Amino acid sequence: MKKTFLMTVAAAALLAGTASAQELKFAPGEDQKFNWASFEELKKTQLNGEQLTVFGPWLGPDQELVESVLAYFEAATGADVRYTGSDSFEQQVVVDLEAGSAPNISIFPQPGLAADMAKRGFLADLGSENADWLRENYAAGQSWVDLGTYAGQDGNRAFFGFPYKTDVKSLVWYSPENFEDAGYEVPQSMEELKALTEKIVADGGTPWCIGLGSGAATGWPATDWVEDMMLRTASPEDYDKWVSNEMKFTDPVVINAINEFGWFAKNDAFVVGGAGAVASTDFRDSPKGLFASPPQCYMHRQASFIPAFFPEGTAIGEDVDFFYFPSYADKDLGNPVLGAGTTFTITKDSPAARAFIEFLKSPIAHEIWMAQKGFLTPHKGVNTEVFTDPTVRKMNDILLQATTFRFDASDLMPGAVGAGSFWTGMVDFVGGKSAEDVASGIQTSWDAIK
Secondary structure, eight states: OOOOOOOOHHHHHHHSOOGGGSOOSSOTTTOTTSOHHHHHHHTTSOOTTOEEEEEESOOHHHHHHHHHHHHHHHHHHOOEEEEEEOTTHHHHHHHHHHHTOOOSEEEESOHHHHHHHHHTTOSOOOOHHHHHHHHHHBTTHHHHHHHTEEEOTTSOEEEOOEEEEEEEOOEEEEOHHHHHHHTOOOOSSHHHHHHHHHHHHHTTOOOBOOOOBOGGGTTHHHHHHHHHHHHHHSOHHHHHHHHHTSSOTTSHHHHHHHHHHHHHHSOTTTBTTOGGGTTTSBTTTGGGGGGSSSOSOSEEEOOTTGGGGSOTTOOBTTTBEEEEOOOOTTSOOOOEEEEEEEEEEESSOOHHHHHHHHHHTSHHHHHHHHTSSSOBOOBTTSOGGGOSOHHHHHHHHHHHTOSEEEEOHHHHSOHHIIIIIHHHHHHHHHTTOOHHHHHHHHHHHHHHTO
C-alpha cells in the first residue's frame, strides 16, 4: 500500500502563503464583462484580523486557479485566506475532522463523503436560505439543492453542501468535417441519434468508437453510458432511488438502461472492431478513430476531459466538436445532464466562513475562474462572455439549459459497487452476458455489504 504522509490542514496553513501573496488576476472595474458590482458589494463585509482556512483537492495549476478566486474575497473583506491542497484530501479531511483541527471550509469532490461527514456531525448547516438561493439562481436548481442536502447527526435532512465548479459528461464528440462530407447533421433527439447510427452503417461506415479499458478501473466508461441512459429513460427520482439502492439493480428500469447502452455497444456493426473490442480498447485510445482518414468512426461519447487524449495539435471546434447527448423526444424527461464537481462545506464555523458562502453566490466568484480555464457553472447570473474559449462556453450553455443535473451515480454508490462490481459487470455485459445476469451479480455484491 502506498504510504502517505498526512499533514494537518492547520499545520499546512502555517506553511502556506496567503492568497494575497498574488496580485488580482483581473483589475477590479477595468473589464466591464465582469460583474464588478458584486465585488463592490462584498466590501460591505469587513473581516480584518480574521483568518479563513480552506482545504481542497486542487494542487499545481488548479491550486493557482482557486487561489486566484480566493484573492478577491481576501481583497474585498480583508480576511487572511489560506488555501491548502492535497492529493490525499479524502483521507486527510477525515483525519482533521476527527482530530478537531478542521479548516473553516472543506471542498469535497465526492458528495458521498460529505454526506458521511454530515451524518457524523462535522458539517455546519448552511440554512434553508442558501438552499432557496440555489433553487432560484442555478439552472436545474432543485437538482443542486438535492445534491447538497444530507441527513445530519440528528437524522434530520438539511442543506450542508454548496456546489461550485462543475464538470459535464453528457457529450458526444464528432468531426464536423467528416459529418459535412457524409451529409450528416447533429441529431436533436435520441431517436435521431439512433437513426443516424443506423444510417452510417447503411452508408458503409462505423458510427461509434467505444473503449472501456482503463487498467484496474476497466469498465468505468460504461457506467457513464448507463447513467446517462437512466436519466433519459427514467425519472430523476428513479435515478436517486437507484443510487441509494432503494431501487434494486435488478429492477426493470435499470435493466432497460443497461440494454439501452447495449443497443450501441453490443452491435458489431455499430462499434469499431465489433462488440468484442469494446472492453479491450483503452478509453484513452478509443477516440482516435475520429481522426483517421477515412474515419474509423463518426462519434464518441465521453466527458469534457477527453480532449486531453486527442492527437497533439487538435483544434477543438474545428478538427473536432461536440454536441449534447440528446434526450428522447417521445419521453417527458426534459434535458438531463450527467456530471460531477465539487461541494463546498463549512467544517469550522465562523463569520468569515459564512461570508465566504455568500461570496460563492456572487457572479464575480464564478467569472474570475471562468475567464481562465477549467470552470463550468450553472449560475444563471454570470456573464458567459467572460469565457475566452468558445468551446468551454458551449459546454457551459449545455449546463445552463439542463432541466435536471445528476452527479455520477457510480461515484455515489459504495466503493465495492460503484468502483467494483458495476465496472466488472459492464465488462461482462459487453462480453456477452445479459443485462439481467450482470444486474443480478451487481445487486448480490451490494447486498453483501449491507
